[in-house]
Each structure stands twice: as C-alpha cells, then as structure tokens.
Amino acid sequence: MKQPLQNLEQLLDHIGELARDNDRVSIAMVVESIGSRSFGPMLMLIGMILFSPLSGVPGMSIFMATVVLLVAVQMLIGRKHFWLPQYILTRSVNNAKLQKALDWLSKPARVIDRVLKPRLTFLVRRTGSYGVAALCVVVGLVMPFMELVPFSSSAAGLSFLALGLALVVRDGLLVLFALAVLGTALALVGTNLLG
Template sequence: MSQPDTPHRAAGRSDAPQGIANLSDIINHVIDVAKGDFVSVRDVIRSIGNASFAPMLLLPAVAVATPLSGIPFFSSIMGIVIFLVSIQMLLNRRHLWLPAWLLRRTVKGHIVRDAFAYLRPSARWIDARMNRRIQILVHRPFVFIPQLLCTVSGAMMPLMEFVPFSSSVLGVGVALLALGMVTRDGIVVLIGLLPYALIGWLITNTAA
C-alpha cells in the first residue's frame, strides 16, 4: 500500500444516510470507485459521500473479512480506521476525522473489485433478512457496548498483523456489529456479540 495529502472530514451521525441502507449498498459503492488502477482510502470514503459513522465503520470491517486481509499491513490500516471511527462514535462526534497519511493509502483496483464482488451474493442474502428489531440495542446507552467492542477490535488488529488472516475473525465481529447499527437491527448486534463471547470463553478456559 502506498501513501496521501490533506485530512478528510465527512459529516456523519449514528444513523445511515440516504443511499446507504444495507451491506449491498456499501459493496456497490466500493466496486464502483475501484474501477481505476489504484483506489485510495480517501476515494472509497468519498464514494459514500456524507455517510454516517456506522457505514464508515462497516466498510473497513467488511474489507478485513475478505482475502484483502492477506495484503501486508492492510489489516493494520483497516484496524486503525475501525479504531478511529468507533472511538469518535463513542465520543458522539458530529464529523468524522481521519489523518491524511491514512487517507492516501492505496490498493490495486482490480484486487478490491474482485474481493468485494465475491461478497455480493452473500450480501444480498443477508440484506433480505434484515429488519428493524430490538432497536433499543442500537440507541444509547446500549449502543455503547458494540461501539466499545469495535474500538477494542480495531486497536487489536495491528497486533495480529503477523498471524495471517487472524484479523478476519475480528473483522467479521465488527462487520456484524456495524451492520446491526446501519440497519437498526438489534438481532444482528446480538449475533455480532457471539464471536466476542466465544473468544472470552476460550481465554477463560485456556487460563484455567
């Protein structure tokens, strides 16, 4: 991955903007913007426009859950994005800020297109089953739980860089939590908690 220029600020709140209502919307935006030889983090974020924080969080999480996580330092960079987005959600900021050096990072366009196109059938299947259920879990104060888990997951991803594809597990967890927040589906948030419960159980039993 190579390097950018000025910081980017995108308006966003915790609910999804018009045009970004589900996982398929995110994937289609990324595929459209990755038609060139290279695509930068800034390009992808700009393709979403004045998106809210939850779609911004879902995007890198989905990317980490794809084979792109095998690219050196890709998981670390996406982990930093996840950390910065989720911690700003926790702080209830009105605008998202990302550093310029991060926004300049690029990946070959065809690699991004192939990785996200592979997810299209699964995304359609998932989106068809989304609904606004147990919405109390995607509003304060309960929404602090998935936001905090996403913050911790993003911070851990750079530490897992040297274990190939291990960050994909955390990426799946963050993607589920973010998807639940985008679609306002508390059931998806609960499902997103399961990988963390499993990790906690494994740690507890290993230490015992």
C-alpha cells in the first residue's frame, strides 16, 4: 500500500479491490494490502469482521480473538511489524460473502468517517496506544466467554473497530466509546454467566 490508511472507507476500498480481483480473499492478502506496520487498520479489519455478517461463520469469534491477541501483544512489546502464523494467514473467505459484508458496512463507514477528527490525542499517542493494546489483550482473553451470549462478540467487534479507527485517525474519543461498549458487553456477559 502506497499511502497509509486515513479512514474506514479507504480500508473497505482496499479490501473491495481484493474481492473484485480474486475468487477468495485470504488474511495474508489483506495484510499485504494494508501493510505489516498497520496495527490500527488490522484492529479495524478484525472489528469489521466481528461486527459484520461474517461473524456468523462458526468459530469466527474465537479465531479473531486469537488474531487480536497476537496483534495486541506485538503492539505491547513495541514491534514495528506484526507477525501472524501461516495457519492464520491462509484463512480465506469467498469473494461473494466478503462483498456482502463490505456492502453492509459501506453506508455506516461513510457516516463514521464524517464525524472523526483528531481529539483527545493523548489516548492514542505512544503511551495511550499501549493502553489500547492492553485493552485488546483483555478483550481477546474474554471473547471465548462472549460466544455464550448472543451478539456480545459483535460488541467486541464494534470496540475493536473503534480502537483501530482511534489509532488511524488519532481520535481519542473513540477509545472512550470503545470502553463504554466493552463495559456494557462485559456486564451483560457477566450477568448471563453468573445469573
């Protein structure tokens, strides 16, 4: 990718090009398209998958939790490029399912991109980005329990999407939004599991 991503629509466009040019789109193809330094776009991608109809694919939530943990831990230790194992990189989805998910996300993406701007940047700069990574690790560890409560993994997806966008656009308000969504989702999961 020649230019760094600046918003959600650009990420959707990159993935859409892959879907148009290939019968199946693998994680490796997307990572190569967005760049191996792109922690924010990778979190956006994970969030989009979990928040879109693709989350209905059996085992997708736990698979994405594994990816989140790998990416977030690498953010925490300060790696400049992230690494994913081959079994994750080779996972793919057919272009029809992917295009359906992209179409579903396109209108909300335009609305979201219009309201984003740099603010509360201390939440997403150097130290703040470590906080984002630590939060992702916690959510990744809790996600297997979210499988037990309907739609809670979609809340996790929305949070990852917000956190990834926060890193890309430098909008710390999205970090606070993600915390609110996660807090609500975790409270619901806790209530359902304990109640």
